[in-house]
Amino acid sequence: MLAHQMAMENPGMIRAEGVEATEFPELANQFNVRGVPQTIINDGKGIVVGALPEKNLLAEIMRAVN
Amino acid sequence: MEKLLNEQVISQIKQTFEQLKEPVQILFFGSQDNCEYCADTRQLLEEVAAIDEKLSLGIYDLQQNAGIAAKFNVDKAPAIVIAAKDGEQVNDFGIQYSGIPAGHEFGTLINDIILVSGRDSGLSDEARDFLKNLEKPLHLQVFVTPT
Numbered sequence: 001m002l003a004h005q006m007a008m009e010n011p012g013m014i015r016a017e018g019v020e021a022t023e024f025p026e027l028a029n030q031f032n033v034r035g036v037p038q039t040i041i042n043d044g045k046g047i048v049v050g051a052l053p054e055k056n057l058l059a060e061i062m063r064a065v066n
Numbered sequence: 067m068e069k070l071l072n073e074q075v076i077s078q079i080k081q082t083f084e085q086l087k088e089p090v091q092i093l094f095f096g097s098q099d100n101c102e103y104c105a106d107t108r109q110l111l112e113e114v115a116a117i118d119e120k121l122s123l124g125i126y127d128l129q130q131n132a133g134i135a136a137k138f139n140v141d142k143a144p145a146i147v148i149a150a151k152d153g154e155q156v157n158d159f160g161i162q163y164s165g166i167p168a169g170h171e172f173g174t175l176i177n178d179i180i181l182v183s184g185r186d187s188g189l190s191d192e193a194r195d196f197l198k199n200l201e202k203p204l205h206l207q208v209f210v211t212p213t
Binding site: 014 | 102139159161162164165174194197198201207210212
């Protein structure tokens with residue numbers, strides 16, 4: 001999982017959690033998850049729908065944290 | 067109890083685990099409180115961990131081992147943390163999975179174990195530079211389904 005690869009670079013700052021959406025429906029609803037995979041960055045500061053290549057996911061993270 | 071992984075699957079995993087390099091610590095967090103998939107998740111991890119001696123498994127309870135759960139930032143059950151084991155030291159890589167890793171996600175679990183065992187993210191230099199220099203916490207939640 002790409003998010004997991006990212007966490008490895010800075011585990012003190014990054015937590016990457018795969019969430020099985022059907023087991024945690026309240027959380028999935030909270031973030032309006034309609035398709036998978038869907039990545040939620042910092043509780044909704046960024047949302048990425050689908051499996052993006054590394055550089056695209058990174059760009060969305062950069063946008064969301066700034 | 068009946069096995070979740072049949073012999074054919076176990077032999078495939080065994081082959082895949084030939085890539086394992088360094089020891090990996092898997093942490094399972096269950097709960098007595100309304101946890102439909104906790105027992106199956108635990109059993110699945112026990113069967114996977116038994117396949118290769120580089121893997122070890124710790125079994126914890128979200129409520130009874132609240133301190134360990136907090137240390138690894140776990141707030142759900144079932145939850146899985148895949149960490150590095152260096153000697154007696156368990157080093158958190160921020161890699162977790164909430165829910166049972168079934169279907170397609172079982173492959174993700176196996177790949178994550180191999181990833182942690184290699185101790186290298188395999189990311190581009192650009193990604194590494196940015197992530198290493200993050201000054202604020204980053205929480206990524208990747209929603210998936212078993213199919």
